[in-house]
Amino acid sequence: MAIPILMPALSPTMEHGRLAKWLVKEGDTVSPGDVIAEIDTDKATMEVEATDEGTVARIVVPEGTDNVPVKAVIAVLAEEGEDPASVEIPSAEAPAAPAGGGEDARKGGAEPEPRSAAAETASTEGAVERSATSAPAAETADAGGAGRIFASPLARRMAKEAGIDLSLVKGTGPRGRIVKRDVEKAIEEGVKAPAVAGAAAPAGLGDDQVFALYEEGSYDLVPLDSMRRTIAERLSLSKRTIPHFYLTVDCVIDRLLEARARINATAPKDADGKPEWKLSVNDFIIKAWAMALKRVPAANATWSDAGIMLHHHVDVAVAVAIDGGLITPVVRRAEEKTLSAISREMRDLAARARGRKLLPEEYQGGATSISNLGMYGVKEFAAVINPPHATILAVGRGEPRPVVENGGIEVRTVMTVTLSVDHRAVDGALGAQALSAFRELIEEPALMLA
Numbered sequence: 001m002a003i004p005i006l007m008p009a010l011s012p013t014m015e016h017g018r019l020a021k022w023l024v025k026e027g028d029t030v031s032p033g034d035v036i037a038e039i040d041t042d043k044a045t046m047e048v049e050a051t052d053e054g055t056v057a058r059i060v061v062p063e064g065t066d067n068v069p070v071k072a073v074i075a076v077l078a079e080e081g082e083d084p085a086s087v088e089i090p091s092a093e094a095p096a097a098p099a100g101g102g103e104d105a106r107k108g109g110a111e112p113e114p115r116s117a118a119a120e121t122a123s124t125e126g127a128v129e130r131s132a133t134s135a136p137a138a139e140t141a142d143a144g145g146a147g148r149i150f151a152s153p154l155a156r157r158m159a160k161e162a163g164i165d166l167s168l169v170k171g172t173g174p175r176g177r178i179v180k181r182d183v184e185k186a187i188e189e190g191v192k193a194p195a196v197a198g199a200a201a202p203a204g205l206g207d208d209q210v211f212a213l214y215e216e217g218s219y220d221l222v223p224l225d226s227m228r229r230t231i232a233e234r235l236s237l238s239k240r241t242i243p244h245f246y247l248t249v250d251c252v253i254d255r256l257l258e259a260r261a262r263i264n265a266t267a268p269k270d271a272d273g274k275p276e277w278k279l280s281v282n283d284f285i286i287k288a289w290a291m292a293l294k295r296v297p298a299a300n301a302t303w304s305d306a307g308i309m310l311h312h313h314v315d316v317a318v319a320v321a322i323d324g325g326l327i328t329p330v331v332r333r334a335e336e337k338t339l340s341a342i343s344r345e346m347r348d349l350a351a352r353a354r355g356r357k358l359l360p361e362e363y364q365g366g367a368t369s370i371s372n373l374g375m376y377g378v379k380e381f382a383a384v385i386n387p388p389h390a391t392i393l394a395v396g397r398g399e400p401r402p403v404v405e406n407g408g409i410e411v412r413t414v415m416t417v418t419l420s421v422d423h424r425a426v427d428g429a430l431g432a433q434a435l436s437a438f439r440e441l442i443e444e445p446a447l448m449l450a
Contacts, residue, residue, distance in 0.1 A: 003077040033154035033180035057084035151178035290314040290334035292437035299434040303425040317366035330366040380416040390422040
């Protein structure tokens, strides 16, 4: 009986995906755990593993196809003894590739967490139970620094359990990937370290190498949860693929602090006599940065291979620290909102973020980011761009500093901000214009009320 391979759901809300590449061809024999395809997401490339043994009778969806529905049949396996040529394609066949195929620009925005192979299988019924499962594409530098190790998630799990160093295992899967049978062979026959031809420094250390440096019992090992893994994957991808450059300015914020105090003093009170809202310095920063990007619209951008996306509104993602990591709820159309509206919205978003009650649409997407560490006493820092954004504004502490004014030295409250910029989408002069507009607004807050 033919075995359908279905498009897996890489997140609870995923409805469609892009089949980036097939790693097998019609006529190939596959076994459970073999990596057979790659699916692109905004976070990473996901590998699809076979969960059944058989011969690839028919590839239904060609590689490069966008918008493949979840649970659509993407390929069909023939069981042992079954003639692949006689296999019929199930009626749930995926639709033809849309015009443009793999060249369509993918939508920006952060994507929900991929489910594990076990969760993927458990969430399906009937024929879906025999579909492929997915896991993040695993790539780590090998011990010699000469390349990267490509292995299926199943092979990695088996190697870890058996204490096998994957850098010493030869892969026999598609494109030299290490698959289940390779690890089984290594377990049975053992592995030997190859001769080192030089003294090249390693590009990265595997778990076994790291653990070997520390005495057992001298540390506590905290398992990685999905949030920490996603942060690591996204920011590693960012630094690896986005050409960052940085612009730093000092902003005098005495007028802002005075305006904040006056506005808060006149804020309306509720029935208990408490202020209905209270502006923070961060509320002014969000508003000023949104208005700055509205003034310099070419910097309100996102890079894609199809072209530079210029956003109609400024949706500002604001980093909020939570237990075990951070999340970036988005203030939509921040350039249009009043300071009090931004204040109320941010308080609600931050509270629900810390309680992990945000909806995906409340933290996905956005056009730019703000990370403020001033409350921790940090003077200045440079933040890593959060894909697919092209900019992130890193805000330091406001503190008294000597400032030269009219030939004399005065003490003013100064706040240092650093803008990290994706040079593919925003050039230096353009980034400088946006940062200059921000400084003008933050130093003269009356301009935000006009």
